Amino acid sequence: MIYDASVMAVIIFIIFVGAVLALSFYFAGKTKSAASYYAAGGQIHWGVNGIAFAGDYLSAASFLGICGMIAYSGYDGFLYSIGYLAGWVVALFIVAEPLKRLGKFTFTDALDSRFNSKSIKLTASISTLIVSVFYLIPQMVGAGDLVVPLLGLPHWAGVMIVGSIVILIVATAGMTSTTYVQFIKGSLLIIFSTILTIYILSNGLKLPSADKGHIFTELDAVISDGKVTGTTDPAYIFKNSYDIDKNLTFVKFEKENITQWFKLNKESGKLSEVLFVSTAEDGKKLYNGEPKEAKKFFQVGHLSKIIVDGKEVDQTGAVGPFEFLSDIEQSEVVRFAKKDIKEEKTTVWYQNPTQGKKMVTPGLMYKVSSKAGATFWDKMNFVSLMLALFLGTSALPHILIRYYTVPSQRAARKSTIVAIAAIGFFYILTLYMGLGASINGVLDVESSNMSGPLLAKYFGVGLFSIISAIAFATVLGTVAGLIVASSGAIAHDFMDKYLDMKMDDKAKVKAGKYAALGVGVFAIIxxxxxxxxxxxxxxxLAFAVAASANLPAILFLLFWEKTTAKGISWSIITGISSSVFIILLSPTMYEKYGIDRALAPIPLDNPGIISIPLAAIVLVIVSLMTQKDNSSKVENYHLGK
Amino acid sequence: MHGPAAKLDEDFAAKKKSNLGLILFFIYLLIYSGFVFIGLYNPELFGEHVLGKQNLAIVYGFGLIILAIVMGFVYNLMCTSIEIKMNKK
Known part of the structure; x- marks a missing residue:
């Protein structure tokens, strides 16, 4: 898709980024000590910290990713909202207060509090780094996606801009500025998502019209001997037809020397226009048969039928939040499915009319119903995702370090509750924003991540500019938090504690800043x-790696007295290596390597269901084998002792 | 050894709060697992209307989010009352 940058969008974007940087430089003057750099001096108010938690957590994945997934796959995207929020229950009820009591700057401090063990320092710092990098990748991808329509720049430029700004923020002020950036951004994201949802409900459900988006061409097919040989419209010259499977036939035509592709509807004998990207003989990519600049590659996603109380209508007018969902359930949404036609070096996205009922129940992405052909592994993928999301939150290093920015355990608890309320409210809005994007003709089939911001654009460039700038600040804030966590793992856990470099406060902050630079550059790539x-x-995937590497270690440390340092270390190693190994051999990664996903040796996309229990089992076995180590432990921080 | 970033008073209520947290955690886990089990064994049930025109998927999904918020507030109220009682000097 090609977009025009709007002047207003650029101005609002510059104001936002400028404000974020100004805040960072303001706090830079106040950041002198390591406690201030890594934990904001432990003096942030719980209310501010709670919203900052929401800011940290409502990353590119929530606003860009979930809205996009709901727009393309209906309720299955909302499973992420449910799981992400449920994860906070584990954080609040199990982890928040004890972690606050045990740690100093980093998650490694808390794990190591009972043991003073070199192996925990090493493995926990490596785990923090790997999990943070896994989490950084989607943030950077999201940043790149955002600047394409916002500033009219290519994807890589967005990634570079975010990377550079964040390195500047983190290298200047660390956790204090990160906290306030997250607080402001978290508040704005929730306020403007609410405004966007009000727009969606006021707009109601409408059939597409020529003034709002593209009306797809339909032709009558000429069929002989079961094969398409042309169309009744003489302007279209038949070129070829491809039977992909028994239900899917694509037909290539030429009109005024420009290629066009259609999909055959076998029941009606009609040909429906599709979107396509093809590679020309000179290697140039063509969008709907023309260069990208011709802007023939339009946005999609609409309603083909609106039914209210059993009657078909053209539009509903403004609707309430429950009415919106029940009206979609009765109607028909046109989604777009992707298929490659290898012989023609062409990828097509064809109309896939979907019953509204399927949009508001699980099953479009995660096949769960045996009646719909779900296999054992399909079901395991669903369970694995729900498990990883539930257990992943409390194992994310950049979330865990936020417990050290407040002054007391009570403040840690209260800030978690503020976070749950804010995040929970936002996640309910994601269903409206996602479904709103799926029916208003705003989707860019090349990037599901842009569904939310493009929906805002449908309601006006002003709203789009503000929402996009907030989403960009979202990425900035989350990346900043992740880089603080990573730099803490390198400078505080690894260099200072593991290598015993005995750095003074100033050297520790300096090392942290260099580490931030290194991780930032890696994240950009x-x-x-x-x-x-x-x-x-x-x-x-990042949640699955975090839950596998860190959560068994945290839970067993808190609730099982026989846990040993070696048990924790081996559990972390097992969790990381097994989860990363499964991800690398998963169907999705095979697709990324350009290999058929059916050839992937492990048919799971999310590793949690194997790697989390495996890490826990290893922790128990190794701890039981190394019980004599525990007799020399220095202090017992166990609950209630 | 390590210590917290901010100096903390001794918390005599820690054990009791931890037990309360565990109970609430298992209650939520049970309800969350119910959602996953329906998805695994009878996903068609999600399409049934259970509250007005809303189907089970919407009601259960929203319910899980709202329940987490409500349980969070209840937990905080109970913890605060335990702390007041047990941390009196």
């Missing part, structure tokens, strides 16, 4: 490499 993947899917 990965963000460019992973272009085109849904950010929420990628975050789902």
């Amino acid at each position: 990965l963000g460019i490499l992973f272009k085109g993947m849904n950010v929420s899917f990628l975050v789902g």
